[in-house]
Amino acid sequence: ETGVTQTPRHLVMGMTNKKSLKCEQHLGHNAMYWYKQSAKKPLELMFVYNFKEQTENNSVPSRFSPECPNSSHLFLHLHTLQPEDSALYLCASSRRTGTNEKLFFGSGTQLSVL
Amino acid sequence: GESVGLHLPTLSVQEGDNSIINCAYSNSASDYFIWYKQESGKGPQFIIDIRSNMDKRQGQRVTVLLNKTVKHLSLQIAATQPGDSAVYFCAEGQGGAQKLVFGQGTRLTINP
Numbered sequence: 001e002t003g004v005t006q007t008p009r010h011l012v013m014g015m016t017n018k019k020s021l022k023c024e025q026h027l028g029h030n031a032m033y034w035y036k037q038s039a040k041k042p043l044e045l046m047f048v049y050n051f052k053e054q055t056e057n058n059s060v061p062s063r064f065s066p067e068c069p070n071s072s073h074l075f076l077h078l079h080t081l082q083p084e085d086s087a088l089y090l091c092a093s094s095r096r097t098g099t100n101e102k103l104f105f106g107s108g109t110q111l112s113v114l
Numbered sequence: 115g116e117s118v119g120l121h122l123p124t125l126s127v128q129e130g131d132n133s134i135i136n137c138a139y140s141n142s143a144s145d146y147f148i149w150y151k152q153e154s155g156k157g158p159q160f161i162i163d164i165r166s167n168m169d170k171r172q173g174q175r176v177t178v179l180l181n182k183t184v185k186h187l188s189l190q191i192a193a194t195q196p197g198d199s200a201v202y203f204c205a206e207g208q209g210g211a212q213k214l215v216f217g218q219g220t221r222l223t224i225n226p
Contacts, residue, residue: 004157031211043158043203043216056212090157094211100146100165101211105157 003027006091006106013081014114021076021109023091031096032074033103034066037088049074050096081113124221133194135220137187137204144206148214149178149189153200161189161202191222199224 004025013019025032034046048056049068063085065077074091088110092103127133139147145166150158162173164180164187171178177190187204201221207214 006157033212042218045212045214048212092157092211096210098210100163101207101209102148102160102163103158103211103214104160105150107155107157 004091004093004104004106006089006109008109009107010110010112012112012114013078015081015083017081018077018079020078021089021091021111023074023076023106025072025074025091025093025104025106027093027095027104029093029095029104030071031094031101032068032071033092033094034064034074034076035090035092035105037090037108039087043090047076078111081111083113086111086113123218124223126223126225127194128225129194129196131194133189133191133198133222135189135191135202135204135222137189137217139185139187139204139206139215141206141208141215142182142185144208144215146207147178147180147187148205148207149176149187150203150205150216151198151200152203152219158203194222194224196224196226198222 007022032049036044045058046060047066052068067075088108090108091106094101148163149161151161152158162178164171164178175192179188201219203219204217205214
């Protein structure tokens with residue numbers, strides 16, 4: 001148990017579907033992140049939220065839409081995805097200190113787009 | 115641009131032996147380095163970190179070595195156990211966690 005919970009663990013969706021990924025952190029952190037992990041590629045940062053405000057969008061296509069209603073919850077809304085979007089989507093959180101910040105990851109949602 | 119990479123994509127060791135996983139980084143301004151372990155079906159788990167003002171840091175069965183001269187980072191695992199089988203990532207950064215840049219990962223397999 002890492003303190004970061006992601007649901008669902010697995011998701012299969014068609015290109016015309018709309019689905020949402022959910023993340024919840026129980027660590028009292030104030031920053032939350034979405035990462036994409038593809039086979040044979042390094043972790044790719046997608047979005048960053050600090051104190052519920054989005055502070056980074058790493059050139060992510062608009063078919064991915066994040067939402068952060070509070071410091072403990074983070075969503076990633078998905079619509080009209082492409083097969084190349086199939087990947088493991090990881091949520092992470094951290095305590096913003098400005099230095100020596102560690103990321104704590106959830107177990108991820110394995111997404112398959114058909 | 116800056117990048118973090120691992121010398122070897124796979125590493126096989128005998129159970130009980132020591133493992134050494136290497137990482138090269140290119141951003142000389144990086145001042146913070148982390149090792150993560152990712153087991154199958156799980157997210158990356160923090161193992162150990164080190165700041166650039168240190169050369170070595172030890173944890174429980176793990177040691178991280180930092181050589182800033184050649185921009186090299188290594189993770190040493192003592193007396194490797196089956197539970198150590200995983201993919202190991204290094205990451206470099208400066209300042210906040212959103213600045214962390216991850217390497218591709220090395221898969222460590224343990225032979226009985």
